[in-house]
Amino acid sequence: MAHKARGRRNTAALVAAATMAFGLGAPGAAAAPTPRIDLRVLVVDDGSGTVAALTDQLRGTGIPYTTVDLRDPGRPVIDAAFLADTGGSTPRARYQGVVLPDEAPFGSPASAEQQALEAYERTYGIPQVDAYTWAHPEVGLDYTSDGGWAGTLDGQPAAVTAAGKAGWFGYLDGAFAFEDNSPSVPESYGYVARPRAGFTSYVDTAVPGGTGRGSLLGEYAHDGRRELVVTFAYNGYQQQFRLLARGIVEWLTQGVHLGQARNYFAVHVDDVLAPDSRWDTARNCTPGDFDCAGGDGSGTTPIRMTADDAAYAAQWQRDHGFTLDMVFNAGSGEEWKSEHGGTDALADRLLADKAQYRWINHTWTHQYLGCVQDTTTVPWSCAKNADGTTQWMSRSAISAEIRNDHDWAVAKGLPLDRTELVTGEHSGLKTLPQQPTDNPNLAGALADNGVKWTASDNSREPGQRPVGSALTVPRYPMNVYYNVGTKAEMADEYNWIYTSRADGGSGVCENNPGSTCLPAPLDTATGYDDVIVPQEARTDLGHALSNDPRPHYAHQSNLAEDRILYPVLDKVLADYRALFADSTPLENPRQSAIGTELQRRAAWQTALANNRVTAYRVGGTLTVTAPSGVQIPVTVPEGTKKQLLLGTSTFGTPYAGRRSAWTAPELLQSSVTLKLP
Numbered sequence: 001m002a003h004k005a006r007g008r009r010n011t012a013a014l015v016a017a018a019t020m021a022f023g024l025g026a027p028g029a030a031a032a033p034t035p036r037i038d039l040r041v042l043v044v045d046d047g048s049g050t051v052a053a054l055t056d057q058l059r060g061t062g063i064p065y066t067t068v069d070l071r072d073p074g075r076p077v078i079d080a081a082f083l084a085d086t087g088g089s090t091p092r093a094r095y096q097g098v099v100l101p102d103e104a105p106f107g108s109p110a111s112a113e114q115q116a117l118e119a120y121e122r123t124y125g126i127p128q129v130d131a132y133t134w135a136h137p138e139v140g141l142d143y144t145s146d147g148g149w150a151g152t153l154d155g156q157p158a159a160v161t162a163a164g165k166a167g168w169f170g171y172l173d174g175a176f177a178f179e180d181n182s183p184s185v186p187e188s189y190g191y192v193a194r195p196r197a198g199f200t201s202y203v204d205t206a207v208p209g210g211t212g213r214g215s216l217l218g219e220y221a222h223d224g225r226r227e228l229v230v231t232f233a234y235n236g237y238q239q240q241f242r243l244l245a246r247g248i249v250e251w252l253t254q255g256v257h258l259g260q261a262r263n264y265f266a267v268h269v270d271d272v273l274a275p276d277s278r279w280d281t282a283r284n285c286t287p288g289d290f291d292c293a294g295g296d297g298s299g300t301t302p303i304r305m306t307a308d309d310a311a312y313a314a315q316w317q318r319d320h321g322f323t324l325d326m327v328f329n330a331g332s333g334e335e336w337k338s339e340h341g342g343t344d345a346l347a348d349r350l351l352a353d354k355a356q357y358r359w360i361n362h363t364w365t366h367q368y369l370g371c372v373q374d375t376t377t378v379p380w381s382c383a384k385n386a387d388g389t390t391q392w393m394s395r396s397a398i399s400a401e402i403r404n405d406h407d408w409a410v411a412k413g414l415p416l417d418r419t420e421l422v423t424g425e426h427s428g429l430k431t432l433p434q435q436p437t438d439n440p441n442l443a444g445a446l447a448d449n450g451v452k453w454t455a456s457d458n459s460r461e462p463g464q465r466p467v468g469s470a471l472t473v474p475r476y477p478m479n480v481y482y483n484v485g486t487k488a489e490m491a492d493e494y495n496w497i498y499t500s501r502a503d504g505g506s507g508v509c510e511n512n513p514g515s516t517c518l519p520a521p522l523d524t525a526t527g528y529d530d531v532i533v534p535q536e537a538r539t540d541l542g543h544a545l546s547n548d549p550r551p552h553y554a555h556q557s558n559l560a561e562d563r564i565l566y567p568v569l570d571k572v573l574a575d576y577r578a579l580f581a582d583s584t585p586l587e588n589p590r591q592s593a594i595g596t597e598l599q600r601r602a603a604w605q606t607a608l609a610n611n612r613v614t615a616y617r618v619g620g621t622l623t624v625t626a627p628s629g630v631q632i633p634v635t636v637p638e639g640t641k642k643q644l645l646l647g648t649s650t651f652g653t654p655y656a657g658r659r660s661a662w663t664a665p666e667l668l669q670s671s672v673t674l675k676l677p
Helices: 002-021 049-061 112-124 162-166 239-253 307-320 330-339 345-352 395-411 442-448 487-498 527-544 565-579 591-609
Strands: 036-038 041-045 065-069 084-087 090-093 097-100 128-130 149-152 157-160 175-177 189-192 199-206 213-222 225-230 267-272 325-328 358-361 416-421 453-457 470-477 552-555 614-618 621-625 632-636 641-643 648-650 653-655 658-663 672-675
Touching: 041 049, 049 065, 049 097, 049 239, 084 112, 090 112, 097 239, 112 225, 128 239, 162 199, 175 239, 189 213, 213 239, 225 239, 239 527, 307 345, 307 565, 330 345, 330 395, 358 395, 395 416, 395 442, 416 591, 442 470, 453 591, 470 591, 487 527, 527 565, 591 632, 621 632, 632 672
Parallel strands: 036 090, 041 065, 041 097, 097 128, 128 225, 267 325, 267 552, 325 358, 358 416, 416 453, 453 470, 470 552
Antiparallel strands: 036 614, 084 090, 149 189, 157 175, 157 199, 199 213, 213 225, 614 621, 621 672, 632 658, 641 648, 641 672, 653 658
């Protein structure tokens, strides 16, 4: 309750500051109109990584912003006319918050632009974020020579202070540490300093080699203005920034802004009921694959979950409060059953626990749904007709693969959403370089079966796009391979990919500019737990902390044998829950909800880019208009009400101490009107 109350006081204080600036209520003064504050942020950019990180956070949240690039000789001058005007008789502040590279980026604190900006902030009560600066009295801090410290912060423990928890950073549990991913590379630099009068620290740390604690992030109130002062460098990928970015934005906007941000983590388990091929540690390939010379897969033992593995999965979900998406190939399961005496203990166990999972159609037998593959060469190519045109899998064949899997699920009573689909290997969609276009028969087959959301590979196509009337849902491939069931197999294949030829690897890492070779091969007995798990968990958690709803995917083979997926999931969930308060749960949406979220975001960004959104606050009333049919994301304090044609309703759902939602005007309304507490 302390966090929510603080948010209400801060919002009220901001409105009061603007009211007092215009002399409202002053004895003997005529009442001036309450100013209009537009919901837009001004970003003054000098090309620094810290400003870029904050800009990305604004964009990812869905907050409108205007950038003034200090490096551009043709940029607008920041003066009183640029910052504010009068619409009729109502004063208008064009920006609700200001992001600066540091406290005085215009060359001199006495510059005309600096003075104009400071006057604007005082007049309208506009907050300012100093993206990164050093510790000195002009930002409310002692010099580091006065009991502070400056240097590399890699691995340094930090904590949200009591003031931070009671205010804008109350969504965090408190303690965290700066990343230290490489002992040989300095990753973070900062200034740890003692606050002066008027400075409230929100994040601090013990002074290295000294006594007491010093600020790393805090608010400096002075001269009728308020600055959020950050004294450590960062980029948009570092965990410490990702943890604090939400609070920085909420402070900047005083908890009232367009856009919303949540932390997401969904995991798809592909090939359920089907067997997966196994990595051959001698041949360094997967028998049965086109590029695995000397082995067709016959005589090898495929990887497939057992009934015990299925029981373990169900119990793991209950223990961790997390639901997996089971992406299944029922036809492959039926084939397995017929080849093994007509019984399938795995299917029986999964069906007994069917209500505990989400289920997604993965097609009947995992066929390749794109062009007909000519495997006489490596790599394969698309087979051609006599006239030179591409041979494609037919619409009817694709449709049968989708329909048969769906019908089996309905007959078994699975809780299935027919609008969701994951094709085998994301096939049917373009696959470069061999298949540069989608199978032209795919869109029709999707429509025939009511599919609205079909999965794509985020490593190939990170953006959502249409496939006929359906939309793709990009998924992150996890660095836990489909063709391994044991930790040793995983480490062996990882070594093959990520070690140089001199160290016995494939050398792929040497030739790929986007890859880095391991300094030495991993120990196959310990490498998975010691190296691969923490790396993959850090990557996945980074996605979760970036307001990124796109799901991750692994395979049923990773729930079998050594059950190697669980250590990664365990670490992601444990690390997240150690960092965040209960008010900020990890969201786990299903594929259709993720697709809808991405679709809404794209429409919103288009509306912003086309200047089709108007949003402003006058006193305690927030008004937003957007193009018809475009959902509007809004974040506001607890207690906010939405104006209906008759009466009001509570707005949004709670998350991280605020309330947020996608919304639209009600019947017979042309705009969204919210009443702030």
